[in-house]
Amino acid sequence: MPTVVIREDESFESALRRFKKQCEKAGVLSELRKREHYEKPSVRRKKKAMAARKKLLKRLKLFQQE
Structure with missing residues (x-):
């Protein structure tokens, strides 16, 4: 789980931005969406x-165009 410690000279907005980036990097939101409903x-x-x-059809189509 991503955690952010706010520095003395740091604003809340910049700490929130760092937290969002860490969440995106860790894949928290995609995991949440995946587990929202049982599949x-x-x-x-x-x-x-x-x-x-x-994906295969997309690759084949790409190679046929060349």
């Missing part, structure tokens, strides 16, 4: 397979 393992596998297929 069955079968649905998770389907989504993963669809994402892989989409």
Whole structure:
């Protein structure tokens, strides 16, 4: 979990900015969105397979254009 200690000469806004950057780097928000609702393992596998297929088709399309 990201933590920020406010320095003596630091404003709250800059500390908040640092905290947001740390959260983004640690992937806190994406993890929160992923765990917001329970997703069955079968649905998770389907989504993963669809994402892989989409990525593959995108690559094939890119190579065909060249």
